Amino acid sequence: MDMSAQISGLDRLYPAHLAALTEHADRALIASRCDALVIGAGELKYRYLDDTTEHFIANPQFRAWVPVTDAPGSYLIYVPGQKPTLLFHQPEDYWHKPPSLPTAAWTRALDIKIIRSPDEVPAHIPARAAYLGEEFAHAPRCSFAMINPPSIVDPLHYARAVKTPYEIACMRLASAIGARAHVAAEMAYRAGASEYAIHLAYLAASGLQEAELPYTNIIALNEGGSILHYTTLERVAPLVSRSLLIDAGGQYRGYGSDITRSYASEPGPYLELITQLEQAQQKLCRMVMPGVAYPDIHSAAHRLIAQILLEARIIHGSVEAAVATGLTGVFFPHGIGHLLGLQVHDIGGRQASSQGGTLQPPAGQPYLRLTRRLEVGVVVTIEPGIYFIDLLLKKARADDRGKSICWDVVDALRPFGGARIEDNVVTCLTEPENLTRDAFAAL
Numbered sequence: 001m002d003m004s005a006q007i008s009g010l011d012r013l014y015p016a017h018l019a020a021l022t023e024h025a026d027r028a029l030i031a032s033r034c035d036a037l038v039i040g041a042g043e044l045k046y047r048y049l050d051d052t053t054e055h056f057i058a059n060p061q062f063r064a065w066v067p068v069t070d071a072p073g074s075y076l077i078y079v080p081g082q083k084p085t086l087l088f089h090q091p092e093d094y095w096h097k098p099p100s101l102p103t104a105a106w107t108r109a110l111d112i113k114i115i116r117s118p119d120e121v122p123a124h125i126p127a128r129a130a131y132l133g134e135e136f137a138h139a140p141r142c143s144f145a146m147i148n149p150p151s152i153v154d155p156l157h158y159a160r161a162v163k164t165p166y167e168i169a170c171m172r173l174a175s176a177i178g179a180r181a182h183v184a185a186e187m188a189y190r191a192g193a194s195e196y197a198i199h200l201a202y203l204a205a206s207g208l209q210e211a212e213l214p215y216t217n218i219i220a221l222n223e224g225g226s227i228l229h230y231t232t233l234e235r236v237a238p239l240v241s242r243s244l245l246i247d248a249g250g251q252y253r254g255y256g257s258d259i260t261r262s263y264a265s266e267p268g269p270y271l272e273l274i275t276q277l278e279q280a281q282q283k284l285c286r287m288v289m290p291g292v293a294y295p296d297i298h299s300a301a302h303r304l305i306a307q308i309l310l311e312a313r314i315i316h317g318s319v320e321a322a323v324a325t326g327l328t329g330v331f332f333p334h335g336i337g338h339l340l341g342l343q344v345h346d347i348g349g350r351q352a353s354s355q356g357g358t359l360q361p362p363a364g365q366p367y368l369r370l371t372r373r374l375e376v377g378v379v380v381t382i383e384p385g386i387y388f389i390d391l392l393l394k395k396a397r398a399d400d401r402g403k404s405i406c407w408d409v410v411d412a413l414r415p416f417g418g419a420r421i422e423d424n425v426v427t428c429l430t431e432p433e434n435l436t437r438d439a440f441a442a443l
């Protein structure tokens, strides 16, 4: 299906998406003894001692209901049994272009009312309403019955992990945009571009503004790949580009994709490492099945990475010992992935149930952002990596683990930084749907 057909398909899926949200809200409102739900999009924030504003990112709780990303001061109002209302803030302003009133087919599922000023908000707030969102100066004036009650926030956040068909369709489009831009970035890299120039090639191909990306691009040549969140974007290309690690996403209607690829300029041990890592990553993607505890995928990743490190003679010993002593953690010091959706690290990854509570990550794995069991519709990233991080290698050298590391092999690989491969995967009843592989294959 081409992109325009997919986009028109979205509007057919939206009413069922809205119905799923109202169902969750109905239950939460009954449990909270509230009669209405009000969700704020958020406000423009002024920088300290300045008259310019920060880049506006609408509250994800609001964006879950309406694909409106550019209208600060707007509200979603829902009274059970009634059509939800979008209170659309369109100020009269000759300094800035006010946000355009949405007209796509999805708007038919809502009542849209335009407000020109925040002063108009209180008159629209129903009685006994619960408010979700950031607390603003004028929120108290609205006399909400409750503000961010856990009895409503917790079930809605927990439910967000399971995506509706509408949301998955948005994420397919975000993946298509990301894949297209990744191909352009690889071409720029192969032509010898600087990190900054690769970034510009990525942006041009994505058709997005930098502020519309789901997160800051990570584009690392050579040793930069060893810094997990490297965002320097050097303006000058290195004399020799040995490797590229690029972690960058696309965005559609507020939903993101989160894609990482690693490339080698020449055949050799680093390219071999990428090949092995990719095979392991594909095995891990196939573990994305309903009922699987996500920490088990993280544990499996450590075992697969131990195997790769042993075969590449980066370490010696056994898989069991490498995992048990934390040796794999020297080379793979982050979680295997996270929930993905309206936020690149979607909320609720450690939530125990719709009633709240926390599922702590396994001992020694503090960075694992997702500790829940997978169910149909949950979208996750799978992103194993192998890095040569000076700081962690130095620590390992100082303790027992250093004896199991083959330092000459490590030293030969340090100039390549590291490698990570990341796909976005939908949990399905049978085969998982790999949004990223499908998007690259459709190019």
Ligand SMILES: [Mn+2]
Pocket: 258, 337, 338, 381, 383, 422
């Ligand atoms: Mn990620």
